Amino acid sequence: xxTVIQQSVEARLVAAAPRMATIPARLRYDRTEPFAxxxxxxxxxxxxxxxVTWSFARDLLTAGLTGEAGMGDVRLRPHGEDxxxxxxxxxxxxxxxxxxxxxLRRFAARTIALVPPGREYLHLDLDRDLALLxxxxx
Numbered sequence: 001x002x003t004v005i006q007q008s009v010e011a012r013l014v015a016a017a018p019r020m021a022t023i024p025a026r027l028r029y030d031r032t033e034p035f036a037x038x039x040x041x042x043x044x045x046x047x048x049x050x051x052v053t054w055s056f057a058r059d060l061l062t063a064g065l066t067g068e069a070g071m072g073d074v075r076l077r078p079h080g081e082d083x084x085x086x087x088x089x090x091x092x093x094x095x096x097x098x099x100x101x102x103x104l105r106r107f108a109a110r111t112i113a114l115v116p117p118g119r120e121y122l123h124l125d126l127d128r129d130l131a132l133l134x135x136x137x138x
Contacts, residue, residue: 004029004031007107009039014085023041026040047093060074065101
């Protein structure tokens with residue numbers, strides 16, 4: 001059975017310039033971390049010249065497909081019928097990209113098929129996580 005889902009998406013950087021740059025990005029979901037998804041941007045698309053990965057709740061992704069979602073570092077909202085605006089806030093600044101809603105819907109559906117909402121706890125390794133937590137306090 002599949003344990004990790006990855007999907008490439010095309011993000012368009014929202015900037016003051018009239019033409020938005022296209023940025024290849026990668027969405028990832030691992031059922032061993034069932035509450036989170038990640039979105040990775042390649043080094044060539046970042047100011048620092050290093051690959052950047054953002055982690056955020058899967059629930060945030062699904063909520064952002066139909067309405068404004070998020071109050072922290074990652075925020076989503078629909079933009080018309082076919083796009084979703086994603087904002088990534090960091091101390092260095094904010095990046096805003098648009099992604100086709102259908103790509104995000106397809107990815108979200110795949111994650112839900114792998115781990116249905118409300119069943120995430122079945123994929124957690126609480127013993128391992130507790131051992132790591134205790135180890136880090138010594």
